[in-house]
Amino acid sequence: MNAARQFEQDARRIAVDVPLHQVLKKNLATYQHAAGLGRERFADWNAARAQAHAVKAEAIAHLDRYLLEFERNLTARGGRVFWAETAAEARDYILALARRRQVRQVVKSKSMVSEEVHLTPALEAAGIATLETDLGEYIVQLRNEPPFHIVTPAMHLRREHVAALFHEKLGLPESVHEPEALVAAARAEMRRRFLAAEMGITGANFLIADAGLVAVTENEGNARLSAALPRIHVVLTGIEKILPRLRDLALFWPLLATAGTGQAVTCYNSLIGGPRQENESDGPEEMHVVLLDNGRGELAADPEQRDILHCIRCGACLNICPIFETVGGHGYGTTYQGPIGAVLTPHLRGPRFAHLAQASSLCGACTSVCPVEIDLHPHLLQLRRDSSRRRPWREQAAFRAFGWLAGDGKRFEKLGRRGRRWLRYAQSLAAPSSRLDPLRPWTRYRAAPELPPESFRDWWRKRKNPAATNDAGAKAAHS
Ligand code: SF4
Numbered sequence: 001m002n003a004a005r006q007f008e009q010d011a012r013r014i015a016v017d018v019p020l021h022q023v024l025k026k027n028l029a030t031y032q033h034a035a036g037l038g039r040e041r042f043a044d045w046n047a048a049r050a051q052a053h054a055v056k057a058e059a060i061a062h063l064d065r066y067l068l069e070f071e072r073n074l075t076a077r078g079g080r081v082f083w084a085e086t087a088a089e090a091r092d093y094i095l096a097l098a099r100r101r102q103v104r105q106v107v108k109s110k111s112m113v114s115e116e117v118h119l120t121p122a123l124e125a126a127g128i129a130t131l132e133t134d135l136g137e138y139i140v141q142l143r144n145e146p147p148f149h150i151v152t153p154a155m156h157l158r159r160e161h162v163a164a165l166f167h168e169k170l171g172l173p174e175s176v177h178e179p180e181a182l183v184a185a186a187r188a189e190m191r192r193r194f195l196a197a198e199m200g201i202t203g204a205n206f207l208i209a210d211a212g213l214v215a216v217t218e219n220e221g222n223a224r225l226s227a228a229l230p231r232i233h234v235v236l237t238g239i240e241k242i243l244p245r246l247r248d249l250a251l252f253w254p255l256l257a258t259a260g261t262g263q264a265v266t267c268y269n270s271l272i273g274g275p276r277q278e279n280e281s282d283g284p285e286e287m288h289v290v291l292l293d294n295g296r297g298e299l300a301a302d303p304e305q306r307d308i309l310h311c312i313r314c315g316a317c318l319n320i321c322p323i324f325e326t327v328g329g330h331g332y333g334t335t336y337q338g339p340i341g342a343v344l345t346p347h348l349r350g351p352r353f354a355h356l357a358q359a360s361s362l363c364g365a366c367t368s369v370c371p372v373e374i375d376l377h378p379h380l381l382q383l384r385r386d387s388s389r390r391r392p393w394r395e396q397a398a399f400r401a402f403g404w405l406a407g408d409g410k411r412f413e414k415l416g417r418r419g420r421r422w423l424r425y426a427q428s429l430a431a432p433s434s435r436l437d438p439l440r441p442w443t444r445y446r447a448a449p450e451l452p453p454e455s456f457r458d459w460w461r462k463r464k465n466p467a468a469t470n471d472a473g474a475k476a477a478h479s
Helices: 003-015 018-040 045-061 063-075 087-100 112-116 119-125 135-142 159-170 179-196 222-228 246-261 296-300 306-310 316-320 322-331 338-349 351-358 365-369 376-390 393-406 409-429 456-464 467-478
Strands: 080-084 105-108 129-132 199-202 206-208 213-218 232-238 268-272 286-292
Touching: 003 322, 003 351, 018 246, 018 316, 018 322, 045 063, 045 246, 045 306, 063 080, 063 206, 063 213, 080 087, 087 119, 087 199, 087 232, 087 286, 105 119, 105 179, 105 222, 112 119, 112 232, 119 129, 129 135, 135 159, 135 179, 159 179, 179 222, 199 222, 206 246, 213 222, 213 246, 222 232, 222 268, 296 306, 296 338, 306 338, 316 322, 316 338, 316 365, 322 338, 338 351, 338 365, 338 376, 351 376, 365 376, 376 393, 393 409
Parallel strands: 080 286, 105 129, 105 199, 199 232, 232 286
Antiparallel strands: 206 213, 213 268
């Protein structure tokens, strides 16, 4: 089944899943409320957004220069950098490294890029046991599901779901539902695996060019354990995560925390600058940074769309999107969901994902909350324009006909009058939402609005000049 069909089918099914929507509605409202309070802590939130936009614009416009600077500074301390053009190259590099070093166990912290390149299934297929150590990721891994949300992977689940899962997979008594006990069970399992793993894989929230540092932000401490305990640390990240200067973090750390979860700053912010140095007592023996392009370079070369690469994956646009609330993260069928997923995925995975641009009400809420001022809904419109030639011929013909109709005021009025008459006649023959109802695609799921007694034009004429519109009113009453 093609991606657009699959999306439509999944969206129809998920949109009527009432228990899921109860969980989602509550969780999304909680995040929105927290982020709203967090924004108030800023002296000028919009000035911070504008500054962040300017920094990212500078970074993406000079991506080559800043990435090379990052590489130079990191390799000077013994780190290694691999440039992966495609998802397959990134995967193969990590797999080959794991095989060369006889890695049997991997611990991973949350990384959407690792989802993008399907790293865990590849490692597992090679016989390398791979454990997700972010609690939400761990839960969805046990359920054999992809993350539901780029920041909160298990947003769709209640505590009871987790209790039942841990009972089935970890052997916890069925009666255990308290969050502390559930977390303690996951923690015990993870600690054992942290100590046994030979390789730790993390993502990166930011790459700092002038310092050659990888900045990792998290709330659970699992990323710093993944980076520090195993003898090999691999960072897998997209090239767009670059920031020019270390001091830029003073803006981006609080901005990311506030937009994503409403926190003033996330609990753990680590700066990692290479493997263990001679005068250090702990840390990995090797550190590799895999810089993934996978379509990003091409996007960076497009001055009109490159701001899509400003994204810091805070998740705010998902949390506020009415479509995300309706179809949920799994409905999109993509690694990146919500408005940012809809604009980014066609660039990463090709035009067969252009249908995602239709998954928007174009309300603009996503654009208004984005902490780096990405023009999300204008990008959605652009994608719709770009993909209009690939729409089904019936849709294209319908829009051409509408263009012809709406292009002439008199014609529009005349045909509108006839159309209303026809609709009235059709509705007198068929009950709303019955199989004969011409508006059935709409009335099947919604109450049809009543046809007004007159058109807006007639109403307007009457209002402006009541005496001269007796005729028009009489005509309208019959239209
Ligand atoms: S597009 Fe903006 S709001 Fe959405 S995840 Fe990225 S940074 Fe956050």
